[in-house]
Each structure stands twice: as structure tokens, then as C-alpha cells.
Amino acid sequence: MSTNSAPHVLISGAGIAGLALALQLVRSGIRATVVERADAPRPGGQAVDLRGASRDVAERMGLMPGIDARRVHEIGMSYVDGRGRVFGRMSMSDFDGEGAVAEIEIARGDLAEVLLEALEEAAAAAPGLVEVRYGDRITALEQHADRVDVEFEHASPASFDLAVGADGVHSATRRLAFGPEEQVATPLGGYAAFFTLPTPADLEPGWFALRFVPGIAFGLRPDRDPATSKAILTLRSEHDASLRGDRSAQEALIRRALEGAGWHAETILRAMPEASDFYFDELVRIDLDEPVRGRVVLLGDAASCGSPLTGMGTATALIGAYLLGEHLAAGHDDVPAALARYARDIAPFVEAGKKIPGGGIDRMVPANRFAAVMARAATGVMLSKPFLPLVRRMFAAGGPDLALPTVRPSTRRAHAEV
Ligand SMILES: Cc1cc2nc3c(=O)[nH]c(=O)nc-3n(C[C@H](O)[C@H](O)[C@H](O)COP(=O)(O)OP(=O)(O)OC[C@H]3O[C@@H](n4cnc5c(N)ncnc54)[C@H](O)[C@@H]3O)c2cc1C
Structure with missing residues (x-):
């Protein structure tokens, strides 16, 4: 757990959602530890669509030059x-x-590469703020009012202010904090x-x-x-x-x-x-009433999924990571309130993202x-x-008509304060 007011966030899964959130956090001066079950970044996946709000997110996160360089040109x-x-x-x-x-x-693996490169660059500018640990995973979570105690397969147990399950459709974080997969x-x-x-x-x-x-x-x-x-x-x-x-x-x-x-x-x-x-x-399909339970929040496919048939999984993950990062940066002295605002803002995107065009x-x-x-x-x-x-x-998928909410700049903390 962090000693200053900025939280220390654990992210399970270095897919699109996990990498995008880590990038948002480190850029806001928030410490993040990412654990990924695979031994190395996972390549693969077909072309994923970025349109509407997800394209706005890519632009706001400064990802477009990397995306443009890797775009698939389909007629x-x-x-x-x-x-x-x-x-x-x-x-x-x-x-x-x-x-x-x-x-x-853009191919899913190429988008992950864009995010990873941006994360490496942000990490180099803020040494010690982010760690990405491959070949490890969460094995136990214990919630307290002000922290989550976590055990790992390999690393020593540690406490965090927040644990984020960005570990995909078969999320282990979801299983540990919300219950068995069959229920959702x-x-x-x-x-x-x-x-x-x-x-x-x-x-x-x-x-x-x-x-x-x-x-x-x-x-x-x-x-x-x-x-x-x-x-x-x-x-x-x-x-x-x-x-x-x-x-x-x-x-x-x-x-x-x-x-x-x-x-x-x-x-x-x-x-x-x-x-x-x-x-x-x-x-x-993954349906959850609420992506937050105490100090555990689910992101991307772990929280909601309509399957690859929607073509929206990556877009929803990117939007979710951006909004969660913004809310944590805006109100990190009150993590539960930031999570509640995040849950409110992501809800319409989650519903739209499950529609199969x-x-x-x-x-x-x-x-x-x-x-x-x-x-x-x-x-x-x-x-x-x-x-x-x-x-x-x-x-016409649900996403393009939904505008990206603005997280009030007045409530955002300046980077220097963190
Ligand atoms: C290799 C791969 C290829 C894909 N190809 C396509 C595709 O072609 N079309 C499509 O629509 N969708 C595809 N998907 C799903 C798509 O990536 C997601 O729908 C979307 O990007 C949302 O991303 P996510 O980060 O929530 O989940 P994912 O992209 O699935 O990422 C989850 C990450 O968590 C890791 N993980 C899983 N369990 C654990 C654990 N217990 N502890 C730590 N880490 C864990 C996984 O290895 C993965 O890196 C693919 C996913 C993967 C992993």
C-alpha cells in the first residue's frame, strides 16, 4: 500500500484493458503493479475496430500515431x-x-504493442511507478475497509489500495471477489x-x-x-x-x-x-450488475462481454480503462467514490458493447x-x-452514438501534487 495519498493499484492481466489502465495511472502519477499470467506479452487476435468513443479515447491517450503506423487497410x-x-x-x-x-x-496484438510501448515510455519518465510482472497471478484476495491484501503464485503477499481484474472473460479476480464464472x-x-x-x-x-x-x-x-x-x-x-x-x-x-x-x-x-x-x-456473454465490490473493480471482458461477435470488446475495454484512470486521478483520495463514479459512467458503454451487430x-x-x-x-x-x-x-453498434463523458478537470489533482 502507498505511504502518500496516491493509491497503489494492482492490475491483474496485461491485455488491452490492463495495459491501457496502467498507462493512464502512471501518467497521472499513480503507482501500478501489473501481473500477467502469460510469460510474455500475448500476441494474436484479428483486427479490432476503433470507432466513436473508443477512437476518441485513443486520440486522448495519444495512441493514434502508433495505431496509424500499424493499421490494417481493409476495403x-x-x-x-x-x-x-x-x-x-x-x-x-x-x-x-x-x-x-x-x-x-488494428490487429489486437498490434494494439497491445502500441500500449506497451507507450507504457514503457511513460515508465521511463516516472521511474518506480509501474511494474509489469509476467508469469505470475493472484491466488487470494482479502478485502478490508481501506485496502486489499493479495497473495500471488510467485511473488510475496502485498497490500494495495485497489485491485483491478483486467484478466479477461475467464477472470480469476472475478472468481475470487464476485463468485463462480457460471453465475455470470x-x-x-x-x-x-x-x-x-x-x-x-x-x-x-x-x-x-x-x-x-x-x-x-x-x-x-x-x-x-x-x-x-x-x-x-x-x-x-x-x-x-x-x-x-x-x-x-x-x-x-x-x-x-x-x-x-x-x-x-x-x-x-x-x-x-x-x-x-x-x-x-x-x-x-458476461453480465454483472455492478463491476465494483469493495476495493476490487473489474475492467474489460472480466466485467462485461458480449463475445468477439460484437466486435466491441476491445473498444469497451479501452473506454473503461480510460474512464477508470481518469476517475482515480481526479479523486484518488477517495477510492470508493472514484469507483462509484466510474461504475456510473461506464454503464451505458457496457450495455452497448454487448450488442451483437x-x-x-x-x-x-x-x-x-x-x-x-x-x-x-x-x-x-x-x-x-x-x-x-x-x-x-x-x-450500427451501440458505441458510436455514446459520447465520452468528461471527468471534471476541477476535481482533478495536478500531477505535481501526487
Ligand atoms: C491472445 C488473444 C487474442 C484475442 N483475439 C481476439 C480477436 O481476434 N477478436 C476479438 O474480438 N477478441 C479477441 N480477444 C479478446 C479481446 O482481446 C478482448 O475482448 C478485449 O480486448 C478486451 O480486453 P481485456 O484486456 O479485457 O481481455 P484480454 O485481451 O483477454 O486480456 C486479458 C489478459 O489477462 C491475462 N490473464 C488471464 N487470466 C489471468 C490471471 N489469472 N492472472 C493474470 N493474468 C491473467 C491474459 O493472459 C490476457 O493477457 C483476444 C484475447 C486474447 C488474450
Whole structure:
């Protein structure tokens, strides 16, 4: 715990939410310790969208130069048949950057890199204010009125003024402070997998090509480096607890779903075992009434999640980290009050961020051959000019209309005071 009035904040998880919060805190002169379960920064993930309030946050946090240097330049999305012939297109310009492909797209791993670089720079300017510890995790939390006592797998126990669970959809902090995952998680009927592979020679540059067959939608999405692409797989499948952490079982499920699926199914299957950034998880929704319990607060996917189908997880995490950082900087002599203000301000973004544009897995992945034929016909019609305004409304996620609240500068402490 800190000896001066600035709190010492523990952050569990060095993903988008955890890194962004650490950056906000260190810039405000607040001490932060980040513990990340993985042994090193985790690469991977497909392009994530920044629009509306999340784009404002990126600008306010000074992240845009790093983002611009790593942007994925996507023209739009195309739907292909088993021989790779396009039968529907959704170009970014048709949707003013607010469709399935946003104006600012950056691979999740690249955004994490931008945040990490900014954090290193901020840490160098404020020595001793932030520590990022890889290969460690929280094992126990004990709340007191004025602090949280924490035990770790490796490091010695320590006390903090605040513990932040930014440890993702299966948050251990949430389990320790709020209760079991089953109480807040709703399986959405499927799984998602992402990994990087060499770009096939016949792929149309700049287009996110997608094919759906019964049980799976699979696509190849441009990467920052044209030599590589991201494989994006969305599977319909019942909840199966045994898949968690078992890569060979996960690959077997994908193999069965892609068997005979045509187009680049074989390319994806050949590359899958070699992928060093293979990511696989269940599509789940996380609903919590309140992200704060005493001196523990949840951030990003740990607090609320609508699954990667929303395309909003990273945006909501970034907005949350920014607002939490601002409120702690503005009122850090009263951490509970700062947390209450944060919970109030983030609530509308959390709700909007769980909306799945275009419908859920039932709409995205056909259940059988008949549904696949119907979906293909419907896609062709919906992406024709007369229907574009309707589709535009379907894809309008909740985020862009919500303005970023301003944390009153009058209540902010000057950096020098800290
Ligand atoms: C490798 C990876 C790839 C992803 N790819 C995509 C994608 O392509 N599309 C998409 O929509 N979403 C993807 N996601 C999810 C997406 O990153 C989040 O929805 C969003 O960015 C919110 O971020 P977050 O920081 O809350 O969670 P995450 O980005 O999931 O970060 C959580 C971090 O906490 C760490 N962690 C987990 N448990 C513990 C623990 N017990 N102790 C300490 N640390 C822990 C994790 O290793 C991770 O670094 C991916 C997540 C990861 C980790």
C-alpha cells in the first residue's frame, strides 16, 4: 500500500484493458503493479475496430500515431462460395466506416504493442511507478475497509489500495471477489478461433473474405503485413468444458467442422498446427450488475462481454480503462467514490458493447444445408443497393452514438501534487 495519498493499484492481466489502465495511472502519477499470467506479452487476435468513443479515447491517450503506423487497410468484406467466387460485398465506403469493417482497424496484438510501448515510455519518465510482472497471478484476495491484501503464485503477499481484474472473460479476480464464472457467464452456442497464416496467392488483396457452411463461418482477413492473413473461425457448438485449454481437442473440433468445406478450408487446416498465436475460446456473454465490490473493480471482458461477435470488446475495454484512470486521478483520495463514479459512467458503454451487430450465431452460422442455402440467398439480396440502408442500421453498434463523458478537470489533482 502507498505511504502518500496516491493509491497503489494492482492490475491483474496485461491485455488491452490492463495495459491501457496502467498507462493512464502512471501518467497521472499513480503507482501500478501489473501481473500477467502469460510469460510474455500475448500476441494474436484479428483486427479490432476503433470507432466513436473508443477512437476518441485513443486520440486522448495519444495512441493514434502508433495505431496509424500499424493499421490494417481493409476495403471491406466479401462473401465467397466453395470455389472462392464472390456473391456479396460490403465495402467500408458503403457504411461510412461503421459497418462490419470499421474505418480504423488494428490487429489486437498490434494494439497491445502500441500500449506497451507507450507504457514503457511513460515508465521511463516516472521511474518506480509501474511494474509489469509476467508469469505470475493472484491466488487470494482479502478485502478490508481501506485496502486489499493479495497473495500471488510467485511473488510475496502485498497490500494495495485497489485491485483491478483486467484478466479477461475467464477472470480469476472475478472468481475470487464476485463468485463462480457460471453465475455470470451465458454460453452463446459456439466457439471462435483466430490465428495467423501465410496469405494464399489467389486472395483478393484488402478484402476480408468469408464463407459459411453448416456449422462454421470461416474467413481470411488482411493483416498489416500483406504476406500474412488472419484465419477467423466461428463454430456452432454446444458448451463443452473439456475443450478449455486442450489445443488438440480444439483443433479436432475445427477439423471436423471444416471437412469438405471448400474454398480455403484446407489451407487453414494445414496452417493451424503451426500457428504460434492460435487463440480459441467459447463465445460467452458476461453480465454483472455492478463491476465494483469493495476495493476490487473489474475492467474489460472480466466485467462485461458480449463475445468477439460484437466486435466491441476491445473498444469497451479501452473506454473503461480510460474512464477508470481518469476517475482515480481526479479523486484518488477517495477510492470508493472514484469507483462509484466510474461504475456510473461506464454503464451505458457496457450495455452497448454487448450488442451483437447483425444478430447472434444463429444468423451468422447456418445450422444445416437448408439454412446455408437460404443464408446465401439472403446475403445476396441484403447486400444489393436497395437494402443497404437497412443493413447499415443492423450493423450500427451501440458505441458510436455514446459520447465520452468528461471527468471534471476541477476535481482533478495536478500531477505535481501526487
Ligand atoms: C491472445 C488473444 C487474442 C484475442 N483475439 C481476439 C480477436 O481476434 N477478436 C476479438 O474480438 N477478441 C479477441 N480477444 C479478446 C479481446 O482481446 C478482448 O475482448 C478485449 O480486448 C478486451 O480486453 P481485456 O484486456 O479485457 O481481455 P484480454 O485481451 O483477454 O486480456 C486479458 C489478459 O489477462 C491475462 N490473464 C488471464 N487470466 C489471468 C490471471 N489469472 N492472472 C493474470 N493474468 C491473467 C491474459 O493472459 C490476457 O493477457 C483476444 C484475447 C486474447 C488474450
